[in-house]
Amino acid sequence: MAKSTTKAKPQAAPSVAERLLAWYDVHARVLPWRSRPGAFADPYAVWLSEIMLQQTTVAAVGPYFRKFLTRWPNVGALAAAPVDDVMREWAGLGYYSRARNLHACAIAVANDHGGVFPDTEEGLRRLPGIGPYTAAAIAAIAFGRRATVVDGNVERVVSRLFRIETPLPASKPEIRAKANTLTPDLRAGDFAQAMMDLGATICTPKRPSCNRCPVSELCDAHAAGVEETLPRRGAKKERPVRRGACFFLTRADGAVLLRKRPAKGLLGGMMEVPTTEWNGAELDKAALLAQAPAKLSWRRVPGLVEHTFTHFHLQLAVFTAEATAKAAKDVDGIWVGVDELSGEALPSLMRKVVDHAMPDLGPLFGRKA
Numbered sequence: 001m002a003k004s005t006t007k008a009k010p011q012a013a014p015s016v017a018e019r020l021l022a023w024y025d026v027h028a029r030v031l032p033w034r035s036r037p038g039a040f041a042d043p044y045a046v047w048l049s050e051i052m053l054q055q056t057t058v059a060a061v062g063p064y065f066r067k068f069l070t071r072w073p074n075v076g077a078l079a080a081a082p083v084d085d086v087m088r089e090w091a092g093l094g095y096y097s098r099a100r101n102l103h104a105c106a107i108a109v110a111n112d113h114g115g116v117f118p119d120t121e122e123g124l125r126r127l128p129g130i131g132p133y134t135a136a137a138i139a140a141i142a143f144g145r146r147a148t149v150v151d152g153n154v155e156r157v158v159s160r161l162f163r164i165e166t167p168l169p170a171s172k173p174e175i176r177a178k179a180n181t182l183t184p185d186l187r188a189g190d191f192a193q194a195m196m197d198l199g200a201t202i203c204t205p206k207r208p209s210c211n212r213c214p215v216s217e218l219c220d221a222h223a224a225g226v227e228e229t230l231p232r233r234g235a236k237k238e239r240p241v242r243r244g245a246c247f248f249l250t251r252a253d254g255a256v257l258l259r260k261r262p263a264k265g266l267l268g269g270m271m272e273v274p275t276t277e278w279n280g281a282e283l284d285k286a287a288l289l290a291q292a293p294a295k296l297s298w299r300r301v302p303g304l305v306e307h308t309f310t311h312f313h314l315q316l317a318v319f320t321a322e323a324t325a326k327a328a329k330d331v332d333g334i335w336v337g338v339d340e341l342s343g344e345a346l347p348s349l350m351r352k353v354v355d356h357a358m359p360d361l362g363p364l365f366g367r368k369a
């Protein structure tokens with residue numbers, strides 16, 4: 001009998017997705033909003049965490065996420081909460097329009113969708129505060145949809161895997177298209193989280209640990225030894241500096257004057273120590289005091305409060321005064337006891353102002369930006 005000459009078919013090398021998913025099954029980061037690899041996570045938890053994680057680190061989000069989930073364990077509970085309570089719990093996390101949109105989105109899900117999140121990217125994108133990234137993340141992670149999720153970590157990994165030399169942000173469409181070619185039909189949510197974890201723990205901005213990387217054999221940048229130079233970035237624009245002043249006014253009983261900022265605009269709906277407008281002019285005492293909440297004997301606290309927003313850097317002078325009985329009655333705002341200040345919806349900037357005005361009390365809120 002003639003011998004068979006049929007050769008065994010060569011096995012295809014595992015793809016990026018196969019290698020990453022196998023790595024994720026063992027090395028997935030344990031995060032409070034995550035399910036175990038292979039299982040879908042609670043859409044409410046995924047949504048809440050993804051909104052909080054925009055422009056914010058995992059370490060900063062953890063305590064806020066737990067606090068929100070304890071106080072409002074589901075989307076219906078959050079929708080029923082007064083928006084001021086939501087803003088108060090959000091205080092210190094920054095980018096406050098996220099908190100307003102969070103509440104508006106909870107109301108939309110509760111009222112228009114029977115308390116159930118839509119399970120497609122298109123449906124999710126119709127909700128307040130949910131953009132393309134967040135919609136893709138929720139669709140993939142909570143509902144197992146094949147969606148391509150591209151955050152900063154994924155941008156870095158993909159730029160390196162495909163050795164994309166075009167600088168960001170011009171390279172974004174190419175990165176997205178390449179990321180899409182990697183996304184598997186099954187376990188797209190785990191794949192998205194695996195990419196994020198790889199970027200956060202191994203394919204780091206500086207000194208990536210290519211020797212521990214599950215996809216190093218498939219990485220073009222590593223093969224060429226140029227991983228640390230990618231992704232390239234266009235020249236950064238200098239942030240302009242704006243300046244202004246805050247007026248830390250106390251009453252005879254020690255209470256402090258606060259005001260609520262207008263609902264729209266920067267730090268909208270949050271509380272503030274009364275402040276001037278912020279512009280590029282040099283600090284001029286007379287011009288600043290003309291905007292004080294009352295004509296009083298204001299004293300300048302030495303030094304400046306500095307804070308960096310996305311589009312500008314802010315320097316604030318701080319003035320203090322004790323209100324006369326008449327001024328205490330006439331000024332606009334609310335009087336808050338010093339012990340209650342930490343419970344108010346004061347953004348990080350205003351917490352710095354309070355700390356600066358009351359140095360003898362020690363940092364009431366800490367010095368976090």
Ligand code: SF4
Binds near residue numbers: 213
């Ligand atoms: S081999 Fe290095 S550069 Fe390439 S993806 Fe892995 S960690 Fe990143």
